[in-house]
Amino acid sequence: MTRVRLTTLAAAAAALGLATGAGAQSVPTVSRVDLEVDVTGIHVDRWHFADDGYPDAGRTWVEGKGTQTLGLSTRRPVRFHAMLVGGRLLLVPTAAPKPLNGSLRRTQQWHHNDVEQCDREGGCDGEVPVVPLHVKPNCPAKRVDVPASVQVTPGAGGHLKVTFGAMKLDLWSNCPPDIEGIRRPLTLAQPLLLDFGAVAHRVGRLGRGETLTLKHSHQMGATDGLLASSCPALSGTGMHECAVTDITVEVTRVR
Numbered sequence: 001m002t003r004v005r006l007t008t009l010a011a012a013a014a015a016l017g018l019a020t021g022a023g024a025q026s027v028p029t030v031s032r033v034d035l036e037v038d039v040t041g042i043h044v045d046r047w048h049f050a051d052d053g054y055p056d057a058g059r060t061w062v063e064g065k066g067t068q069t070l071g072l073s074t075r076r077p078v079r080f081h082a083m084l085v086g087g088r089l090l091l092v093p094t095a096a097p098k099p100l101n102g103s104l105r106r107t108q109q110w111h112h113n114d115v116e117q118c119d120r121e122g123g124c125d126g127e128v129p130v131v132p133l134h135v136k137p138n139c140p141a142k143r144v145d146v147p148a149s150v151q152v153t154p155g156a157g158g159h160l161k162v163t164f165g166a167m168k169l170d171l172w173s174n175c176p177p178d179i180e181g182i183r184r185p186l187t188l189a190q191p192l193l194l195d196f197g198a199v200a201h202r203v204g205r206l207g208r209g210e211t212l213t214l215k216h217s218h219q220m221g222a223t224d225g226l227l228a229s230s231c232p233a234l235s236g237t238g239m240h241e242c243a244v245t246d247i248t249v250e251v252t253r254v255r
Helices: 003-015 200-204
Strands: 030-050 061-073 078-085 088-093 100-113 142-146 148-152 159-164 194-198 211-223 226-228 238-253
Touching: 030 148, 030 200, 061 142, 078 200, 088 148, 088 200, 159 238, 194 200, 194 211, 194 238
Parallel strands: none
Antiparallel strands: 030 061, 030 078, 030 238, 061 100, 078 088, 100 142, 148 159, 159 194, 211 226, 211 238
16 A cells, blocks of 8 residues: 555544544454545436417517437546445545536427517508528537536545536527527536445445446436426526436546
8 A cells, every 4th residue: 555545544543533543442353445426417408488478370570499418428437445344435536527528419309489579660551571681500419528426525425425516518609599699507507416325335345356236227307497395397488497307426446
């Protein structure tokens, strides 16, 4: 074991409140292993938007629906030194974490309801009605970095959690619901924190070369930026969203 690793694990032991030295009380058995963690998943945000005038045929409005899909995966498994202490698990990354690979896509259906306009004020008598021209949606796929971290809570049982840093995902100039200079942010564009439950005892039972596979699915809704635990109907005026996150974490003991 290298000097760096000894120093790191000693600090970890102190963080967990382990006694050391000649006068130390008896402590739980400490085991140290090396792990590799691989994260893959998909986050799909379905949305529907309509202006206040919708669906009045005599008023001008826009209405549309679609999906924004973020796929993510580790570039390569992330290596951790792990300390198992009496039902607790501490993970110490061997290197600074790197963002996950991300692929971002949008699908959309977008409709304009335009009330006829004229070249001059005072009505259309003697004038040819004018129908506004609109930009054609353009939604090429994007590549993005996904800042994420894997952590285990310090309490007994050790819950494994995956957290995501803030991301800028409205990357299109003319892809609904962002189009013709108007931005309509998606509240649920990115995943939220995911808790995979207690894992310390399960990791402790891993033999060398064995893999623990953890899966988690989470659903959330939002209406005009207000979060909800269930999805709203994707209809009516305003912005309505329903997002589902499916993430798989594979933990492999390598030493």
